[in-house]
Amino acid sequence: MAEGGDGVAQQAELRRIEGNACFKKARLGAAIDCYTEAIALCPDVAVYWMNRALCHFRRKEWAKVEEDSRRALALDDTLVKGHYLLGSALLDKEEFALAIKEFEKALNLLKSANSTDKMAEDIWQVLAKAKYLDWEKHSTERVWRIQSLKEACESALQEHHFLSGTLVEDSDGSSNEYSEQIKMLSEVFSKATLADTPVDVPDYLCCQITFEIFRDPVITPSGVTYERAVLLEHLDKVGNFDPVTREPLKEHQLVPNLAIKEAVQAYLKEHSWAYRLN
Structure with missing residues (x-):
């Protein structure tokens, strides 16, 4: 039985090597077939799933990238490329927070291994993109909520002064209580949006x-x-x-x-x- 198992493992490894050769020649379909055969022979080897995920990544087949990278990480959670590919698939789905977690895991793994892998730059680039897109998404929502709240407060303030008879401006053109409160309200909401307002970095x-x-x-x-x-x-x-x-x-x-x-x-x-x- 042991010899038979070794034989299967050797066959799977040969399929992987053949798949790598096809991948280098950009024959992605052939490479996928080779890795698929290796997976069928030895489904518990993470690198086979990882290599096939990389082929799907090159083809931008994101659902397949996510599926294969998750299978690889279930077998070995220390795969830097696994977290990078999974993060990329999640980024395409606009699941920014989850993508950020995967990219950060990848960078932390490189850091803990004291690695100078050139992949670190690629990971940082997509991490920055994910964090910006995540901010942009939530910023739009926050700005909309703040604007809605501002309009509601202005409406309530106007109604209050209308009912109390203090809505009309003073005859001499000077500011009255209503206009002063509207001004203060505007200042408060302007400050609330400052964090979401891009400026030049110091x-x-x-x-x-x-x-x-x-x-x-x-x-x-x-x-x-x-x-x-x-x-x-x-x-x-x-x-x-x-x-x-x-x-x-x-x-x-x-x-x-x-x-x-x-x-x-x-x-x-x-x-x-x-x-x-x-």
């Missing part, structure tokens, strides 16, 4: 090269803070010097700017619209 929270909000800020010996990935690219392709001060600079001299990172996280928590990508 300069100190943005990289001096990209002018985008920081994700992984590092500070140089010259005291200038940059986005790590962007600065590393500068050092590699342009030269070993600080882009602003022109002082000599090597990678080992970079220090994480934890204060700015915490400030960015606090700002994004209060202003989710800032996740909007440039």
Whole structure:
């Protein structure tokens, strides 16, 4: 029985290898067939489900991506790609909050493994998109509710002053109690919508090269803070010097700017619209 089991596992692995070859050649249909055969032989191997989900991802067949990535994660919840693909499928369904959770799980797994996987950038991009879309959806709802409440309050205030005979403006054109209360009401509701009103992100929270909000800020010996990935690219392709001060600079001299990172996280928590990508 053991030999028979080993034989089945070997056949499944051969189908996976063949599927990988087809995938590299963009023969997605053939790759799906190979992974499907591998799954039929060994349904408890997470990577087979994961590979087939990736094929569906390339085809944008989101329902199938969700189904296969869920099956893969049920077998192995530490699959970074599994959470990324599931999040992408949920994002397509506009289930933003659930998508955000999956993308954050993927990033946390990479972080806990101290991985420098290039996939981290892709995950951050879709996470930012999901958070912005989630803010946009709820912001629209909040603005509508606030506007409805404002109109109801104005109507109630007008009715109150009409019944009390204080609705007419003073003859000298000066403000009366009714107009003052309407003005105060408008100010209150204007402040209530400030958090949902996009403005320019403060300069100190943005990289001096990209002018985008920081994700992984590092500070140089010259005291200038940059986005790590962007600065590393500068050092590699342009030269070993600080882009602003022109002082000599090597990678080992970079220090994480934890204060700015915490400030960015606090700002994004209060202003989710800032996740909007440039």
